[in-house]
Amino acid sequence: MTMEHYLKIMDSHVHRYGIPAQVSLQGEGEPTLNHDFFNMAAHVRRIGSEPTTITNGSYKYPEHFAQSFKKIGISLDTLDPAEASRVGRHNLARVLEFIESVSSFLEVTIFTVAISPSFHAVAAWCQQRGLKHIVQPLQSKPDYNYRYPQHVVVHPRPSLYQCAYLQQDLMRYYAIDSGEFPCCFIKDARHYVSIADLKQQLANKQIPASCSGCKELK
């Protein structure tokens, strides 16, 4: 996402909803790979909002986070270098150094996916260092299939046809093409039309294809 595109989305959001309490600068890839990542974070801070992100901890200059961030999340699924490489997290040593460094000046939360066989070891490691640790359960939605094909479970049908993200406008998630979503759980947008369309389908006791299997659907 370019800076220009980001500013357009932010201006539109602030115009319609006001200044958000928090802006999470992250998507489906590593956020620090965006050349304007820290410019975006500075902009979030400038407008009076709180920038956050979840990084894989591979960024070489942890001190850059001090300019705009007060807290960040870092993904860490294992402490075993071989296992880390197997899941595409190369250079675990650098990630651990990054955590050590940023946690000296920022509030750090470690995120581990619940399917990681090492999440107990990561939890103990965080406890020793006084770091907050969150184990992320996987969504049971079919559109998570392509990343975690062996772990998708079928969610029971909802009885209330309600979702807190639609009832209370808990968040807005913006896709690279400026598509606006009510949550960050719609990974396959082929069947997605709009927030109003999701609300209408649920009011008609229909499960929108984009929401199928979602654990937030009650």
Ligand code: SF4
């Ligand atoms: S995907 Fe889940 S959280 Fe998002 S709108 Fe649908 S039911 Fe709600």
